Amino acid sequence: MGGPRFEPVRAVRAYERVVEQVEEAIESGALTPGGRLPSERELMVQFSVSRSTVREALRVLQARGLVRSRPGDPNGAEVLPFTPAALHKSMTTLARVEELSLAELVQFRMVLDSAAILLAARLRTEEQLAEMYAAVAAMRAALDAGEAGDEGADSFGAADLAFHDAVARASGNKLIEICTDVVRSIVLKLIAGRITDEPDRGALMRRSIRNHEDVVAAMRAGDGPLAARLSRKAMYDYYAGYVPERERGALRALLE
Structure with a gap:
C-alpha cells in the first residue's frame, strides 16, 4: 500500500x-x-x-x-553552575550502557589531544613548555627509580597526567581542557584492569616517555602538525590492543 x-x-x-x-x-x-x-x-x-x-x-x-x-x-x-563532573557523569553513563564504545572514546581522545597539541605548539608560553618538560622528567624519574610496581605506576601516571594537563592548558581552550580530562579518565577506567595485568609495564613506560619526548621536541620547534601526528600514532599504538580488531579501523582512519 x-x-x-x-x-x-x-x-x-x-x-x-x-x-x-x-x-x-x-x-x-x-x-x-x-x-x-x-x-x-x-x-x-x-x-x-x-x-x-x-x-x-x-x-x-x-x-x-x-x-x-x-x-x-x-x-x-x-x-548549579556547570562543572566537568556533570559531563563526566553523562559520558560515563553512556559508556556503561554501551552507547559509547571504547573505540569511539579512544578515537575522540586522539582527536582532542591532537587538536590541543596543534594549538599549544603555536600558543604555548615558555613556562608552559617547561611544565611539559618537567612532567616528562618526573615520568623518567619514576622509571629510573625502579618503580614499576603499583606505587611507581601511580607516580608515573600522575606525571603523565600532568603532561597532558599542561598541553591542554597551553591550547588556550577551556572546552578542550575539560573534555580531554573527562574522556581520558573514562578510557583509563575502562581498561585499568588490563593495564595492571600487562607483563612488562616498564617497557610501556619507556615507550611512553620516548613518545612524550618526541612530541614535546616537535612542539618546541613549533611543528604542530608533526607533534599531532606523533601523538595520534603513540595513542593508537598504546590503545589499539585493547580495542576489538573489527573496530580498529576507526582509529587507523586518524593516522597518516
Whole structure:
C-alpha cells in the first residue's frame, strides 16, 4: 500500500515535560547558577501536575547535575553552575550502557589531544613548555627509580597526567581542557584492569616517555602538525590492543 510510513510515537510522561522546560530555562539564561526554582507547591501550580511529578522531575534534574534539592528545604531547588563532573557523569553513563564504545572514546581522545597539541605548539608560553618538560622528567624519574610496581605506576601516571594537563592548558581552550580530562579518565577506567595485568609495564613506560619526548621536541620547534601526528600514532599504538580488531579501523582512519 502506498502513502507515507509513520513511526510509533512515544508517550511522554508529565515529569519529562517539567524537566524539559527547566532545562530550557537554564540554557536560555532565564535561570542562572545560584538562582532558585519556585517551591514545590508553586511548581505544582505552574505546571498543573502532582507533587510526585514535581519531585520526580527534581530527582532527574539533580541527577543531571543541574540543580540541588534538599529534602525539607522551604525554598526551591538551587540552580548549579556547570562543572566537568556533570559531563563526566553523562559520558560515563553512556559508556556503561554501551552507547559509547571504547573505540569511539579512544578515537575522540586522539582527536582532542591532537587538536590541543596543534594549538599549544603555536600558543604555548615558555613556562608552559617547561611544565611539559618537567612532567616528562618526573615520568623518567619514576622509571629510573625502579618503580614499576603499583606505587611507581601511580607516580608515573600522575606525571603523565600532568603532561597532558599542561598541553591542554597551553591550547588556550577551556572546552578542550575539560573534555580531554573527562574522556581520558573514562578510557583509563575502562581498561585499568588490563593495564595492571600487562607483563612488562616498564617497557610501556619507556615507550611512553620516548613518545612524550618526541612530541614535546616537535612542539618546541613549533611543528604542530608533526607533534599531532606523533601523538595520534603513540595513542593508537598504546590503545589499539585493547580495542576489538573489527573496530580498529576507526582509529587507523586518524593516522597518516
